Amino acid sequence: MQKTNRTKVKRIPVRGQYDIESIYSILDAHFLCHIGFIHEDYPVVIPTLYGRYGDRLYIHGATTSRLLKSLQEGIEISLSVTLVDGLVLARSAFHHSMNYRSVVLFGVAQLVTDPEEKFKALKAVSDQIIAGRWEEVRLPNEKELKATTVLSIPIHEASAKVRTGPPVDDKPDYDLDVWAGVVPLKMTADFPIPDPLLKEQIKVSKSIEKYYRQ
């Protein structure tokens, strides 16, 4: 991907990655992004779910939401996806850090009006959260589709930033009697909690079983 002035990683450039595979693999490993836009002269950052389909990200929400009302006017957005991989504990306070994989993206969000693309986009968001669930549930009807706004954001101006590995301390500090290393962090799933209103004898579905085996 072409570096632009906006996406070029200036701080610690060695952490910057611009190949599409790195960017997609980070986007595909999460489902929550933080999207920023300008609303009446001030910046707004809001968390929202997303789905990737090809070279686009899709976000969705109620037609009435302020975020989507603003975005569908075609204003510029910035979007960030961050995976926290670990706490990097150095011998000095200064060299403490975090292992992470993040993508920062710039673009203009477009309203999806084509019904087929809209449907595909909603499936992409669903697949992003839990693959196979879309095939198990009641799909959106006309009324629900009408009540949902979908925006499409091209992945054309993006960069990834990644930190891995142990802490890096100043040379003299390696002599200190301080434990140093990494505490790995990850998102984990607990046992599924059935809806109290679930009909008896309904077992956890395949998509959920599979989710736990990942």
Place this chain on the structure above:
Amino acid sequence: MQKTNRTKVKRIPVRGQYDIESIYSILDAHFLCHIGFIHEDYPVVIPTLYGRYGDRLYIHGATTSRLLKSLQEGIEISLSVTLVDGLVLARSAFHHSMNYRSVVLFGVAQLVTDPEEKFKALKAVSDQIIAGRWEEVRLPNEKELKATTVLSIPIHEASAKVRTGPPVDDKPDYDLDVWAGVVPLKMTADFPIPDPLLKEQIKVSKSIEKYYRQ
């Protein structure tokens, strides 16, 4: 906390919380925020670590970073902290959701120039990540303090948004033979990985032991 036009939760208002305790408890449960600001007419969203001390959030970084260079000029920011608590799996695609706790905050970031406040702020960021670590490591020296920019953001215009509990489906859908419920998600820590350059016989420190007992 006073609701403003910017912080009032308009979509699903019942999820909005404005009391300081709810807002602080969400901020205190994480250490990573996404901060948005306007840079040369376009929005930028960047992930960064933070620490809360009283009614302020502190963020830090290299004096040379674009983010902090922009912010210290006193421009407006929006900041979001989001904790993902679970996937909400409904019987219909439309009613899928996420359980989460999030804070969205607006304000003007100010450069911290007072050395005492700067030190306190850096400790707050360290405590936010892992309590007690600050007391175990070599603290920042003059040179390191000079190389670090710290910004202070007042928690005066903020709101929380929280979703908990099972999915809510349309009445007729409760008859469907589809498993519904919540898959709880949380951030968990794996065993600490010692730095390959760690001196022999140094054991994991108290702060890290305590971190795992939480």
